[in-house]
Amino acid sequence: MTVTDPPSTNLPAHPSPTTPGDEKVFAVLGEFDNVTDVLHATQAAHDAGYRQMDVHSPFPIHGIDDALGVKPTILPWLVLGMGLTGMTTGVLLTTFTMTDFMPQPDFVPANFHGYKFLISGKPFNSFAAYIPVIFELTIMFSAYTAVFAMFLLNKLPLLYHPFFKSHRFRRVTQDRFFLAIESRDGNFDANETPAFLTARGAISTELIHD
Numbered sequence: 001m002t003v004t005d006p007p008s009t010n011l012p013a014h015p016s017p018t019t020p021g022d023e024k025v026f027a028v029l030g031e032f033d034n035v036t037d038v039l040h041a042t043q044a045a046h047d048a049g050y051r052q053m054d055v056h057s058p059f060p061i062h063g064i065d066d067a068l069g070v071k072p073t074i075l076p077w078l079v080l081g082m083g084l085t086g087m088t089t090g091v092l093l094t095t096f097t098m099t100d101f102m103p104q105p106d107f108v109p110a111n112f113h114g115y116k117f118l119i120s121g122k123p124f125n126s127f128a129a130y131i132p133v134i135f136e137l138t139i140m141f142s143a144y145t146a147v148f149a150m151f152l153l154n155k156l157p158l159l160y161h162p163f164f165k166s167h168r169f170r171r172v173t174q175d176r177f178f179l180a181i182e183s184r185d186g187n188f189d190a191n192e193t194p195a196f197l198t199a200r201g202a203i204s205t206e207l208i209h210d
Contacts, residue, residue: 025190026162026210027182029169030197035061038177041200042067045181048196052185056169056178078149079142086141090134099125162210180208 032038035057042055046069055064099114116124151157163169163180172178179202181193194205 023209025183026208027180028188028190028193028197029163029166029206029208030179030181030194030200030202031168031204031206032177032179032201033175033203035177037201038179039063039067041179041197041202044200045179045196049187050181050185050193052182052188054180056163056172056180058173058175058177061177073153075146075149075153079146082145083138083142086137086139087134089141090130090137093137094130094133095125098130162208166206166208168204168206 030038030041032041038055038057039061042053042064045053046067051069053068055061055068057064095114097114098117104113118124122129168176169178179197181188181197183190187193190207194207197205
């Protein structure tokens with residue numbers, strides 16, 4: 001753990017993502033013992049220009065997304081798009097397989113066509129009969145997109161993270177709250193950023209090396 005000097009509120013003109021020993025710094029962890037302090041510190045960091053940061057806590061914190069400046073996820077739009085794709089696929093599949101009058105491109109074999117299956121004199125192209133297939137394909141495309149896109153957007157599975165090296169960070173699942181500011185942030189400084197967090201109520205700060 002790095003013990004910080006008296007706090008300074010001036011942000012550096014040039015980022016310095018290294019320590020005096022030229023060790024690569026991944027981030028600085030600010031430890032807080034209550035929700036109010038970490039929420040206020042996060043808002044202050046965002047107002048000061050920090051953007052590459054995240055909050056880790058034992059439970060969801062109301063308002064933390066706004067304090068971090070988190071933008072809405074694109075996952076719902078991906079699910080909607082793939083759901084409509086599944087619905088379209090279901091319509092085309094059922095219409096093609098139950099009829100033989102749909103136009104086919106020249107590259108499709110001549111014997112590759114639908115089949116008119118007459119059932120009790122019902123219409124060949126009866127949309128009501130296609131509802132189960134269309135519904136299932138819509139749900140399937142949407143569900144798979146929601147699961148796999150969520151994994152990709154969250155960069156999962158994550159088998160290693162530099163924060164795992166921190167002994168203090170282990171309490172994040174119990175009774176501690178951590179504000180992490182990464183070194184790739186344009187305002188990051190290995191000396192000034194820990195001091196900034198201390199001035200905002202952090203009970204300790206720690207530089208995490210990768």
